[in-house]
Amino acid sequence: MAKRKGYLKWDEYFMGLAILASMRSKDPNTQVGCCIVDEDNRILSLGYNGFPIGCSDDEFPWERQAKRSYDTKYNYVCHAELNAILSYKGTSLKGARVYVNQFPCNECAKAIIQAGIKSIIYLDDKYADTDMVKSSKRMFDAVKLKYKKFKSLNKKITIEL
Numbered sequence: 001m002a003k004r005k006g007y008l009k010w011d012e013y014f015m016g017l018a019i020l021a022s023m024r025s026k027d028p029n030t031q032v033g034c035c036i037v038d039e040d041n042r043i044l045s046l047g048y049n050g051f052p053i054g055c056s057d058d059e060f061p062w063e064r065q066a067k068r069s070y071d072t073k074y075n076y077v078c079h080a081e082l083n084a085i086l087s088y089k090g091t092s093l094k095g096a097r098v099y100v101n102q103f104p105c106n107e108c109a110k111a112i113i114q115a116g117i118k119s120i121i122y123l124d125d126k127y128a129d130t131d132m133v134k135s136s137k138r139m140f141d142a143v144k145l146k147y148k149k150f151k152s153l154n155k156k157i158t159i160e161l
Contacts, residue, residue: 008157009153010041011099011152012152012153014041014043014097015121015123015150015152016157017033017099018101018123019101020159021035021046021048022049023048024048025049026050027050027062028062029062030102031048031049032048032049032080033047033048033100034046034080034083034100035084036084036093036098038097045088047080047087049077049083050077050078055076060076061076079105079107080100080102081098081108082111084098093116094116094117097120097121098112098117098120099150100120101123102124102126102127103127104120104133105133106132106136108136109139109140113143113145117145118145118146119146119148121147122148125149
C-alpha cells in the first residue's frame with residue numbers, strides 16, 4: 001500500500017498553525033499569528049497579537065485612531081512574533097524559522113534578528129509600501145535573513161470541530 005496523497009507539506013502545516021494561532025487574537029481589525037520551528041521541524045513556540053498578560057482585553061483600547069495615541073491599540077498590543085519569541089521557554093531560537101500570516105514590522109524584525117532566527121515564511125505583505133516594512137526588509141537583507149512568501153499547493157485547509 002502506498003502512502004496517502006494530499007497530506008500537508010511542512011510549510012503548509014506550520015502556516016496553518018500560525019493562522020490558527022491568529023484566531024486567538026481579540027483585535028477587531030487585524031489578527032496575526034506566528035509559529036516558530038527549529039531545523040528539525042519541531043514547534044518551538046506560537047504567538048498571536050494581543051495585550052500583555054494582565055492587561056484586560058475589556059479595559060484597554062482596540063481603536064486604530066483617536067485624538068491621543070494613548071487611546072489607540074498601538075501603544076499596548078504585543079505583536080504575534082514578539083509574543084512567540086517571549087513565550088519560548090528553551091535556551092535559543094538560533095537557526096529557527098518563523099511562519100507568520102503578516103510580514104513582520106520593524107520592531108518585530110529587531111527581535112527576530114536578535115533571537116538568531118534565520119528565515120521567515122510569510123503569507124501576506126499588505127503593508128509592503130510602508131516605511132515600517134521597508135525597514136524590516138532592509139535589516140533582514142543586511143543580516144542575510146531569508147524571507148519568502150508562502151506558496152500553498154492546497155487551495156483550502158479545513159478544520160472541523
